[in-house]
Each structure stands twice: as C-alpha cells, then as structure tokens.
Amino acid sequence: MSRIIGIDLGTTNSCVAVLDEKGVPRTLSSADGERTLPSWVSWAVNGEITVGTRARRQAVTNASATVYGSKRLIGRKVNAEDVAWFAKLAPFRIVAAPNGDAWVRVHGAPISPQEVAAHVLRRLRQIAEEALGEPVTRAVVTVPAYFDDAQRQATRDAGQIAGLDIIRILNEPTAAALAYGAHRVGEGRRIIGVFDLGGGTFDISIMSVENGIFEVLATGGDSALGGEDWDRRMLERIVDEVFDQHRVDLIGIPMAMSRLREACEAAKKALSDGRETVIQLPFLANDQHGAPINYERKLTRELVQELTNDLLERVEAPCRRALADAGLTAADLEEVLLVGGMTRSPAVQDIVAKIFGKKPSKGANPDEVVALGAAAYAGILAGESDEAALLDVTPHDIGIKVGDSGFSAVLPRNSMLPCRARRLFATTSDNQRFVSIELYQGESTDITKNRKLGQVVLDDLPHGPAGSVRVELVMTIDVESILAVSARELRTGKEASVKIRPSGGLSQREVVEIINRRRNESSIVSTLPLEGGNVMRVATREQAAVKPPDDTDK
Numbered sequence: 001m002s003r004i005i006g007i008d009l010g011t012t013n014s015c016v017a018v019l020d021e022k023g024v025p026r027t028l029s030s031a032d033g034e035r036t037l038p039s040w041v042s043w044a045v046n047g048e049i050t051v052g053t054r055a056r057r058q059a060v061t062n063a064s065a066t067v068y069g070s071k072r073l074i075g076r077k078v079n080a081e082d083v084a085w086f087a088k089l090a091p092f093r094i095v096a097a098p099n100g101d102a103w104v105r106v107h108g109a110p111i112s113p114q115e116v117a118a119h120v121l122r123r124l125r126q127i128a129e130e131a132l133g134e135p136v137t138r139a140v141v142t143v144p145a146y147f148d149d150a151q152r153q154a155t156r157d158a159g160q161i162a163g164l165d166i167i168r169i170l171n172e173p174t175a176a177a178l179a180y181g182a183h184r185v186g187e188g189r190r191i192i193g194v195f196d197l198g199g200g201t202f203d204i205s206i207m208s209v210e211n212g213i214f215e216v217l218a219t220g221g222d223s224a225l226g227g228e229d230w231d232r233r234m235l236e237r238i239v240d241e242v243f244d245q246h247r248v249d250l251i252g253i254p255m256a257m258s259r260l261r262e263a264c265e266a267a268k269k270a271l272s273d274g275r276e277t278v279i280q281l282p283f284l285a286n287d288q289h290g291a292p293i294n295y296e297r298k299l300t301r302e303l304v305q306e307l308t309n310d311l312l313e314r315v316e317a318p319c320r321r322a323l324a325d326a327g328l329t330a331a332d333l334e335e336v337l338l339v340g341g342m343t344r345s346p347a348v349q350d351i352v353a354k355i356f357g358k359k360p361s362k363g364a365n366p367d368e369v370v371a372l373g374a375a376a377y378a379g380i381l382a383g384e385s386d387e388a389a390l391l392d393v394t395p396h397d398i399g400i401k402v403g404d405s406g407f408s409a410v411l412p413r414n415s416m417l418p419c420r421a422r423r424l425f426a427t428t429s430d431n432q433r434f435v436s437i438e439l440y441q442g443e444s445t446d447i448t449k450n451r452k453l454g455q456v457v458l459d460d461l462p463h464g465p466a467g468s469v470r471v472e473l474v475m476t477i478d479v480e481s482i483l484a485v486s487a488r489e490l491r492t493g494k495e496a497s498v499k500i501r502p503s504g505g506l507s508q509r510e511v512v513e514i515i516n517r518r519r520n521e522s523s524i525v526s527t528l529p530l531e532g533g534n535v536m537r538v539a540t541r542e543q544a545a546v547k548p549p550d551d552t553d554k
C-alpha cells in the first residue's frame with residue numbers, strides 16, 4: 001500500500017506532508033525548494049495550465065484566466081453573500097452553473113471550482129511523488145471546521161478528479177491541534193483556541209480535547225481578512241509616494257505592480273524578524289521624462305504597523321464572539337495555538353496575547369502545521385502511529401423544518417459518527433393524509449439560512465383526529481457521512497425513507513467526465529515544453545479508463 005499524504009488545501013497557499021520513517025510528520029518541498037504552493041491556477045490561450053508561484057506571477061498579464069481562492073467557491077452557490085463579494089473583487093469571472101453553484105469562466109469555458117482545486121491537488125500529489133519516489137493515491141485533506149457537507153463532498157470530488165482518494169476530510173483546527181500535540185498534553189478535558197491568520201482568511205476555533213476526541217465548540221473569523229491585506233496597504237502607500245515624487249501612476253503598469261506586490265510581501269516578512277528593511281527595485285518604471293525610476297525605500301516595523309493597525313484590530317471581535325458562542329471566557333483556554341503565515345508577525349502575536357490574556361504557542365512553521373497534522377492523522381489511519389484515534393463528528397446540526405420557517409435540530413453538530421436519533425411527531429390536522437419532512441443542515445433557527453438536504457414524504461396516513469396519528473422519524477449518519485432518514489406511521493407500520501449522500505454539486509457522472517476530458521486533452525498538453533517545477537505535468541494514473549457509473553447522485 002502506498003503512503004497516505006496529508007494535504008492542507010488552502011485559500012492562498014497549500015502544503016503537503018507525510019509521516020517519515022521515524023513516524024515524524026514532515027512537509028515535502030517541490031524540486032525548486034518551495035514548501036508551500038500558492039493555490040493559483042492559470043490557463044494560457046493554448047491550453048497550457050500552470051499551477052503555483054508561476055501561475056501567481058502570470059496574474060499580471062493573464063488576470064482573467066488566472067484563478068485563485070477557488071476554496072471560497074467550492075460547494076457554494078453563486079448568490080451566497082461572501083461569494084458575491086468575492087466575485088466583485090476577483091479579476092476573473094465567477095458565473096452560475098445550471099444548479100446555481102459558483103463556477104469560474106476561463107477563456108469562455110465554464111470550469112467548476114472542484115476542477116480548479118483538482119489542479120492544485122494534482123500538483124501537490126506530483127510534488128509528493130517526486131519527493132517520495134513512489135506513486136501516491138491516497139490523502140487526508142483538511143477543510144475549515146465550518147465547511148458543510150456540500151463543501152466537504154466537493155473537496156472529495158476535487159480529489160477524485162486529481163486521482164487522489166481522499167480517505168478522510170479533517171478539520172483544519174483539529175489538524176493544527178494534532179500537529180501541536182495538543183492531545184498528548186495532560187489529563188482530562190483541555191480547552192484550546194486555534195488562531196489561524198493566513199493569506200486571505202482569518203479563522204478562530206475554540207476546541208476541546210479529551211481522550212483523543214477533538215470537538216470544535218465554536219468557530220468564527222473574517223473571510224475577507226488576511227496577509228494580502230497587509231501587503232496591499234504597503235503597496236498603496238508606495239504607489240502614492242511614487243506618484244507624489246515622480247507623477248507616475250504605477251497602477252497602470254502591471255509589471256511594476258507585480259514586482260512591487262512581491263517586494264511588499266517580502267518586506268512584511270522581513271519585518272517579522274527585523275525592525276527595518278529596504279525595498280530595492282531597479283528600473284521599476286520610467287518617469288515622465290523617460291528616465292528609469294530606481295526605486296529604493298526603507299520601511300520600519302512602526303510604519304507598517306501604523307498602516308495596518310485597523311486590520312489587526314479586526315481579529316478581536318470574532319475571537320470574543322467565538323468564546324461567547326462556546327460559553328467560555330478567555331481564562332478557560334489552556335492554550336492558544338498559532339496557525340497561518342501571518343502569525344509570524346510579532347504584532348499579530350501581541351494582539352493574540354492581549355485578547356486571550358496569555359502568550360500564544362508558536363509552532364516552528366505556522367504555515368505548515370495544518371499539513372503536518374493531516375500527515376499525523378494519515379499515519380494514525382494507516383496504523384503507522386499508535387496515537388489515540390480521532391473520531392469523526394458531524395460538522396453542523398441536522399434537523400427538520402418546523403412551522404413556516406423554523407428549524408429544529410435532530411442530530412446536533414459534533415455528534416460522533418455513526419450516530420442516530422429518533423423523534424416522534426403527531427398529525428396537526430384532522431384526517432391529515434400525509435406528512436412532508438424537510439431536512440436541513442445548519443445552526444440557524446431561521447431555516448432559510450440553513451442548507452436543504454432533501455425531504456421525506458409519508459402519505460396514505462390512516463384517518464383520525466389531529467394528534468391521533470403518530471409518525472416516528474429516525475435519522476442515521478454512517479461513518480461515510482451518509483444520512484439515512486426514515487419516517488414510519490406507528491399504527492400501520494407504513495414507512496418512507498431517503499438516503500442522502502453529501503453532494504458537492506457535481507454528480508459522479510460529471511466528475512468522471514472531467515477526468516476523461518483531461519485524459520483526452522493530455523495528448524495535446526503533453527507535447528508542450530515543461531518549464532520549471534510548476535507547469536502541470538500530465539498525470540498518468542488517473543488516465544486509466546474510468547467508466548461513468550449510473551448517475552445516482554443527482
């Protein structure tokens with residue numbers, strides 16, 4: 001059996017790790033030494049696909065066909081509030097699939113976010129295969145704790161398209177906590193916070209850990225806050241300064257903007273270690289007289305903090321809200337773990353200490369801990385590690401519609417899989433002929449804010465006055481997260497049932513079609529020159545013929 005890799009499929013960056021021979025998780029780097037892969041995919045007009053750093057660089061000249069942040073779209077409807085926000089911002093087109101899902105349009109062709117994510121996963125798989133020198137087919141992939149079933153299933157589908165069997169989806173804060181060894185410390189129940197500030201998103205999770213069981217008690221965050229906002233603030237300041245000094249607007253010069261953006265990010269990173277740094281960009285642009293602008297500027301930590309103070313302050317409210325949602329105070333937390341590249345910044349560490357009243361714990365590489373935790377978990381699943389097994393839990397409440405728009409939870413979130421719950425209902429009108437039970441997932445008491453999963457209808461009920469006919473509802477979720485719901489009328493024993501597999505928006509047939517389409521395209525792509533490590537190499541394993549099964553998912 002091949003090794004199981006651990007993958008952090010991130011909004012801005014992704015990372016792959018594996019358990020080494022000594023049972024220690026380690027990240028795998030690409031041939032050019034990169035330990036994280038920008039989750040960017042770029043399509044050239046000739047069909048060539050580029051993934052990672054090169055794709056990100058191409059964004060300047062090929063913005064409309066360079067897709068990032070596909071994780072914001074996966075398993076989502078185009079009309080969801082934050083998807084609409086992202087669509088306004090993104091330089092590529094986000095369109096509605098026939099079922100209302102958010103897709104992207106590249107060179108006129110609609111592409112599902114699952115397929116975009118599959119390119120990133122395929123590249124990570126390739127990095128792993130090259131580093132390990134063996135084929136890789138199985139992975140544990142992490143997702144945010146708040147991902148619902150559709151987003152989780154869509155992530156699984158992306159794996160299938162990439163030729164990876166995602167044997168388990170793991171919550172990111174759980175993975176981080178595993179990498180920090182949170183389950184090994186002390187006895188009894190421990191409450192920990194996982195503070196994750198990455199390139200594009202901020203997540204806070206409050207968790208409990210007891211006997212190898214990780215429970216997410218509350219999550220919160222700001223999906224529009226990340227390290228890129230810090231870079232943008234610095235960039236804007238410099239663009240203004242260059243304009244004041246040289247009367248040249250760099251915004252209209254894509255190459256200069258791209259170089260400046262990279263330089264700002266590098267300066268921000270340098271300021272996490274030192275108190276000042278210098279940006280030097282020779283021949284950044286030409287001034288009004290055609291003379292080259294050899295840009296040079298000293299930046300201090302104080303200046304960057306001044307420019308970004310309001311961004312920093314935005315992390316506080318979600319942390320306080322998450323604590324309140326968990327019914328806890330900061331003093332209840334035994335530890336706060338730092339995750340995400342931005343938590344290397346001393347200013348971020350200081351605000352975490354201020355909010356939670358204790359110094360946060362720093363992992364060696366906060367941008368790698370999630371992948372490392374996924375690898376540790378892969379080791380547990382493969383039996384290579386004798387750590388306490390983690391138990392899978394339901395990420396959200398599953399329940400039914402009550403009244404016009406109310407929601408009543410039947411299986412509360414964090415129920416350990418497999419789980420089962422039973423409810424008894426009585427008819428509400430005389431001679432009621434049928435009951436229709438609508439099934440939803442979510443936490444809101446307002447049903448319209450939750451996601452509809454399906455419904456079960458039981459008809460031909462026996463005659464009788466209101467309240468005299470009783471229907472038993474049984475909900476079961478198995479270890480594969482498949483929900484089975486049955487409704488049975490108690491007097492006659494008549495029963496109706498449904499089985500709901502999580503759907504990520506693509507049917508099995510569509511997934512297989514994408515795989516086969518890539519197979520057919522591969523002969524064209526493989527004739528293209530391969531440059532560097534980041535050009536998609538034509539995958540081999542998933543090219544084995546796959547036959548579309550009966551389309552049972554839709």
Ligand code: AMP
Pocket residue numbers: 010012013036197198199200226227228265268269270272339340341342343344345366367
């Ligand atoms: P992640 O999504 O976890 O990979 O985090 C990426 C973000 O972390 C990007 O905005 C990076 O610029 C930022 N980052 C990485 N290293 C550092 C550092 N040393 N100091 C500050 N920010 C950093």
